Amino acid sequence: MIKQKPSEKARKLISDIPSDWLEKANWYEENKSWLEKSAVLAFKILRTLREKSISQMEFAKMIDVSPQYVSKILKGKENLTLKTIDSIEKCLGITLQNIDTPSPVCLTEFPQTLHHP
C-alpha cells in the first residue's frame, strides 16, 4: 500500500505539549501518606454536603474561602491546615479528626508550681 503524506490537518493535530501524567504520578507517590488522609476527610465532607443539600458554593461561603479552594479540598488532594479543618467541623457540625485536647479539669489538676518541690 502506498502511504499518504500526512495532511496539513494532521500536522495541526500533534500536540507539542508533553503529557503531565508521569509528573502527577510521581507527585502522588511522594505525597501518598497525607493524600490518603486528605481523601478520607474529603469523603466525609462530600457525604455531609450531600446529606444536608449544601452546594459547594454555599460551603465556600460558610467557611469563608474561594470556590476554587473548596474544589481542591473536595478532590482530596489538598494539604488542609488545622485551622481549616476546625472551621469545616464547626460549620458542618461534624468531626473530621479526633485530636484529644486537654479538658479544663485536666488543666486545673496539673501542678501549679513550675518546679518540683
Next chain:
Amino acid sequence: MKFHRIFAPQDFLIAVHWENNIPDEFSRLFEEWTDLDFLENFFYENKNDLNSKFWQGISIEKAVFRTIREALTFRKTFVDLVEIHPANRISHLKSIFKPLKSSAENPSNLLRTKAYGTTMASWLRLYAIKVDSNMYIITGGSIKLTQRMEDRKHTMQELIKLDMCREFLRSEGIFDEAGMVEFLESEF
C-alpha cells in the same frame, strides 16, 4: 483531537487529547480516578449498578476508596513500562491490552482494545486502538459497572471515541506503526 506521546519521545503509547481545556485522556482518567469529588458523584449517580448481583451492594464509600487503590496500582503498571527493555515491550503491551469482545473486529487492522485494572474484577478500563504490536493509542477509559459497554451512556461514549479515532487514522492512511510514526514526525 490531538495526539500526545505518553512516553515522549517514544511512540509506543499515545493518548488522544479531545479538547483543549482538558488534559489528554491518559492523564485525565488517572486524575479522575483519584478525585474524591468526581468519584463520590459518579458512584452516587450509578448506585443502582453497585446494587447489582455482580457488585453485591458495595457501599459508595467502599467503591470510592477501592477505585483510588486500583487506579494507583494500575498507573504503576504504566510507570513500570519505562523500565522495560524495548525488546520485551511488545509482550508487556500485549498482556495489558486485550481485544474488545466484538464479532465485528478485524484482528489485523486498527483493533479496538481495552486494558483492565490490575486487581481481580476491576472496574477500571482504558480503551485504545492498536496501531501495531508496538503502538497503542489510548482514546479514553471508564469505570465499567455493567456487562456491556452499550448498557450505559458513559461507556457507550467510549465506544464512539474508539470509532472516531479509528476513522481518523484510516482517513489519514495510517494502518500501522510506520504510518503513525510518519504522522507524528510530520511536525518537524
